[in-house]
Amino acid sequence: MTSLVRVLNKEHGVKQLNILEVGSWAGASTITWAMAIKDLGLTGSVHCVDIWEPYFDLRANNAAIYQAMNSAADHGAIFQEFSRNISAAGVENIVHPTKGNSRDVLPGLAAESYHIIFIDGSHLYDDVCNDIIQARRLVVDGGIICGDDYELKIGLVNEATHRAALANSIDFVKDPSTGISYHPGVSQAIADIFDEVSVWDGLWAVRRNGPNFEKIDLSGYESGIPEHLRLGEEALLTERVRSELGFNIIRSRGKYIGCRHSLGTVDFSIPLDTLLQSYSRSDLIVATSLEEVSLRICEIKIAELNASEQSAPTIERLESQFGFNIIKYGARFIACRQSLGTVDFSIPLDTLLQSSSPSDLIVATSLEEASLRICETKIAELCASGTTAPAAELLESHFGFNIIKRGAQFVGCRESLGTVDFSIPLDTLPQSYSPSDLIVATSLEEVSLRICEIKIAELNASEQSAPTIERLESQFGFNIIKYGARFIACRQSLGTVDFSIPLDTLLQSSSPSDLIVAMSLEEVSRRICETKIAELNALERSAPAVELLESHFGFNIIKYGGQFVGCRQSLGTVDFSVPPDALLRSYSPSDLIVAPSLKEVSLRICETKIAELNAHKQSAPTIELLESHFGFNIVKHGARFIGCRQSLGTVDFSMPPEALLRSYSPSDLIVATSLKEVSLRICETKIAELSTSKQSAPAIELLDSHFGFNILKYGAQFIGCRQLIGEIAIARPLDTLLQGFSSEDFFVEQTREEVLLRICEIEKERLARVIAEGLDVNSSPETDFSQDSQRPFFHGHH
Numbered sequence: 001m002t003s004l005v006r007v008l009n010k011e012h013g014v015k016q017l018n019i020l021e022v023g024s025w026a027g028a029s030t031i032t033w034a035m036a037i038k039d040l041g042l043t044g045s046v047h048c049v050d051i052w053e054p055y056f057d058l059r060a061n062n063a064a065i066y067q068a069m070n071s072a073a074d075h076g077a078i079f080q081e082f083s084r085n086i087s088a089a090g091v092e093n094i095v096h097p098t099k100g101n102s103r104d105v106l107p108g109l110a111a112e113s114y115h116i117i118f119i120d121g122s123h124l125y126d127d128v129c130n131d132i133i134q135a136r137r138l139v140v141d142g143g144i145i146c147g148d149d150y151e152l153k154i155g156l157v158n159e160a161t162h163r164a165a166l167a168n169s170i171d172f173v174k175d176p177s178t179g180i181s182y183h184p185g186v187s188q189a190i191a192d193i194f195d196e197v198s199v200w201d202g203l204w205a206v207r208r209n210g211p212n213f214e215k216i217d218l219s220g221y222e223s224g225i226p227e228h229l230r231l232g233e234e235a236l237l238t239e240r241v242r243s244e245l246g247f248n249i250i251r252s253r254g255k256y257i258g259c260r261h262s263l264g265t266v267d268f269s270i271p272l273d274t275l276l277q278s279y280s281r282s283d284l285i286v287a288t289s290l291e292e293v294s295l296r297i298c299e300i301k302i303a304e305l306n307a308s309e310q311s312a313p314t315i316e317r318l319e320s321q322f323g324f325n326i327i328k329y330g331a332r333f334i335a336c337r338q339s340l341g342t343v344d345f346s347i348p349l350d351t352l353l354q355s356s357s358p359s360d361l362i363v364a365t366s367l368e369e370a371s372l373r374i375c376e377t378k379i380a381e382l383c384a385s386g387t388t389a390p391a392a393e394l395l396e397s398h399f400g401f402n403i404i405k406r407g408a409q410f411v412g413c414r415e416s417l418g419t420v421d422f423s424i425p426l427d428t429l430p431q432s433y434s435p436s437d438l439i440v441a442t443s444l445e446e447v448s449l450r451i452c453e454i455k456i457a458e459l460n461a462s463e464q465s466a467p468t469i470e471r472l473e474s475q476f477g478f479n480i481i482k483y484g485a486r487f488i489a490c491r492q493s494l495g496t497v498d499f500s501i502p503l504d505t506l507l508q509s510s511s512p513s514d515l516i517v518a519m520s521l522e523e524v525s526r527r528i529c530e531t532k533i534a535e536l537n538a539l540e541r542s543a544p545a546v547e548l549l550e551s552h553f554g555f556n557i558i559k560y561g562g563q564f565v566g567c568r569q570s571l572g573t574v575d576f577s578v579p580p581d582a583l584l585r586s587y588s589p590s591d592l593i594v595a596p597s598l599k600e601v602s603l604r605i606c607e608t609k610i611a612e613l614n615a616h617k618q619s620a621p622t623i624e625l626l627e628s629h630f631g632f633n634i635v636k637h638g639a640r641f642i643g644c645r646q647s648l649g650t651v652d653f654s655m656p657p658e659a660l661l662r663s664y665s666p667s668d669l670i671v672a673t674s675l676k677e678v679s680l681r682i683c684e685t686k687i688a689e690l691s692t693s694k695q696s697a698p699a700i701e702l703l704d705s706h707f708g709f710n711i712l713k714y715g716a717q718f719i720g721c722r723q724l725i726g727e728i729a730i731a732r733p734l735d736t737l738l739q740g741f742s743s744e745d746f747f748v749e750q751t752r753e754e755v756l757l758r759i760c761e762i763e764k765e766r767l768a769r770v771i772a773e774g775l776d777v778n779s780s781p782e783t784d785f786s787q788d789s790q791r792p793f794f795h796g797h798h
Helices: 002-012 028-039 064-089 102-108 125-138 159-167 184-193 272-278 290-311 349-354 367-385 444-465 503-508 521-542 580-586 598-619 657-663 675-695 734-739 752-773
Strands: 016-022 043-050 095-099 114-119 139-147 198-200 203-209 212-214 239-244 247-252 255-260 284-287 315-321 324-329 332-337 361-364 396-398 401-406 409-414 438-441 469-475 478-483 486-491 515-518 546-552 555-560 563-568 592-595 623-629 632-637 640-645 669-672 700-706 709-714 717-722 746-749
Touching: 002 016, 002 028, 002 114, 002 139, 016 028, 016 125, 028 043, 028 064, 028 114, 043 102, 064 095, 064 272, 102 125, 114 125, 125 139, 125 184, 159 184, 239 290, 247 290, 255 290, 272 284, 284 290, 290 752, 315 367, 324 367, 332 367, 349 361, 361 367, 367 444, 396 444, 401 444, 409 444, 438 444, 469 521, 478 521, 486 521, 503 515, 515 521, 546 598, 555 598, 563 598, 580 592, 592 598, 623 675, 632 675, 640 675, 657 669, 669 675, 700 752, 709 752, 717 752, 734 746, 746 752
Parallel strands: 016 043, 016 114, 043 095, 114 139
Antiparallel strands: 139 203, 198 203, 203 212, 239 247, 247 255, 255 284, 315 324, 324 332, 332 361, 396 401, 401 409, 409 438, 469 478, 478 486, 486 515, 546 555, 555 563, 563 592, 623 632, 632 640, 640 669, 700 709, 709 717, 717 746
16 A cells, blocks of 8 residues: 555655545554655645445344444444544544545545545445446546455356355355455456456555556565554563353453454454454453453353343254254244254344245244245255156155155155055056055156145145134133134033034024134124123013022022022032023032922922931041151051051042042052051152162263353252362252352252353452452452361262
């Protein structure tokens, strides 16, 4: 860049140099131009045009660098950095920034008013073309138009990749033919407007000669690295201090830098201010002390763990069809082509979809829909490939069919057919089976195509003919049923309704007030209310009065018009708006007694009570608690002895012993014919439980270490254990162990992430205390035991 200024000065005698820079960002190139003017003793200015706002389309350019640059430009932060850098370089008197889009600003500038025009703004094709066309108008005769980021000539690129990148407005792409990453918009614009330009390490330039533009020979000039871009000799050694929570902590130039492992190699020869603009603040952290950077790593990890717990959908692989894996991703189903290899589902789904072809990553709301779309994709591919493709030797299974190669023919055979006798000639064999169960074709593609067509037809038929049936709720004596996409209110007094009958037939056989069909839950609820209101209004005009007369033996006696009803109190509220015949069908005759007089209903209540008392007297054995052992009560129940685990709580011994045994585990309720036998079986049960407990103590596994803690997996639980405690082999119950240590030295959680979160929070508090009190960051934390004290040691399973 400096050499271009020398060319105009030495060869053309230019003493006053006006430079137009399109795209300045943080001002690194601006300072280079301005320092060249000052160092060569020239006069002039650098006019900078930039929007200094987020301008990358992250849907097309989703790499971390673009997100970082957009983030840096947000809220004017990058323009503030530009201003600081220009001021620090001492060139603010010759640098004149204009904030705006080059499409708006350049047309308003005077023609032939700049000696050098440097183009380094947007790299998209249309924008680069616009900037070059305007530059041709604005540059003086003999002046230079130049720019950055010209890595690859058009003649060397892969055409398909190049055209796709241009069409999708992709800023930077890797060329598969050469392996070189380049800016397709820059390469195409230069090829279309200039054809040939001079190039040095990505910097391109041409000089105006009348109406033409020519290449420039800079062989006699040394480019040199500008002083403000060169790392000074006094720069301190960059060294790795330690690693914590997925970050390397680096000491460089008197600073401590937390650098996320996933960034890969980071070039620390770049000034830190520039480096920070290239990465997210959660990936690259700069601090003045080890304590501060460790504290901020803890805070970032805590935030990520909390966010992960709240937002990450569950991912489950369900099945595979036609080279696709079907994944359950939260509430959605994703068909993922196996040839994609490992897919990172931690990336947001919208981003994943942008980076994959719609025929490789298919998103659906149900397993059936995902299968259907796989079939449609496969059919389209088979049709596109034609039926002339050579036969495949590999046999496959899809959608419940085995594909078998027999001679020159291919047979799709439904697995449910069982063994098929292929010794029968293929001309004869199809006569024995349905055409939808046995398919004969001349190629693998054709048989696969026909299997897909059969599966689609079956899925469509299933969707049309067999709606799902789900009971949602009950209102006013109606059950509300979800029947496919419709909602049906079905009066409970109808009893069981056969929903396999077509809905039109059902409606014809039922009253409109008993079977109500609607398109939404709200509509069916509204119509139930309207039906109930109409019935209540009719009942109010015609229904007999209901009057409670008296109560006996757990029955209420109700006067209901001209009849008397004995209603068992345990029934709760009874809806007397229902006709008496319907009421009687809904309850047992021993719970609801209807008679024409008070005397008769009282008599029948007495008869019911006498019968129940006699039955209870004859059948209920005496119950007696004898003793208790090992958490069991031994109860004498008639002639039998029952060992009943105390943790069961109250047991209803009015139930027959056979029914009791069906309701409980044999290890919780033990029935025997003698006290000796039940005691023996209680002992055997206890011995078995103790032996099982001893044998099945969970294994202990060391998972990770952070900030002086070990993270242990203990069975299904996770333990955070401070390393200063020393060796612990856990044999005692965790509850007992937890009582022996501080909650900041030894703690148990249900997940690894929860343990990691606790460690981060403990370390965050310690680091904050260290910073506040000016302590040594490597000093030992406060614990309930000393370094040289006798430490507890237990033996356990490893």
